[in-house]
Amino acid sequence: MKLPFAALPLETSTIDADGTLTLRYECPLCHRESSVSGVDRDRWQAWRHGITGPVTEVFPHLTDGEREILKTGVHPACWDLAFSEEALAEFQDDDALQPYNPE
Ligand SMILES: [Zn+2]
Numbered sequence: 082m083k084l085p086f087a088a089l090p091l092e093t094s095t096i097d098a099d100g101t102l103t104l105r106y107e108c109p110l111c112h113r114e115s116s117v118s119g120v121d122r123d124r125w126q127a128w129r130h131g132i133t134g135p136v137t138e139v140f141p142h143l144t145d146g147e148r149e150i151l152k153t154g155v156h157p158a159c160w161d162l163a164f165s166e167e168a169l170a171e172f173q174d175d176d177a178l179q180p181y182n183p184e
Pocket residue numbers: 108109110111112113155156159
């Protein structure tokens with residue numbers, strides 16, 4: 082059984098009045114909070130333990146961005162920024178790839 086890549090939610094995640102989860106994460110790119118609400122608890126538990134299928138099948142009602150947060154905690158806007166043409170161009174710039182040297 083292969084476990085899906087599922088980010089570890091923060092302890093501030095909650096079970097809401099309707100019994101669904103609001104899962105909160107720390108975005109690894111900007112370190113601010115990201116969250117997804119209305120997540121079915123049983124489905125989420127089964128998914129993260131690899132019992133059910135891919136995230137798109139288990140959570141068809143969530144947006145692509147919300148599913149990405151469940152997997153990585155990364156905000157959709159942060160993905161866009163990190164993989165924008167400008168960012169990729171910078172990555173291909175030789176100067177940007179020099180190792181850090183404090184001297
Ligand atoms: Zn972010």
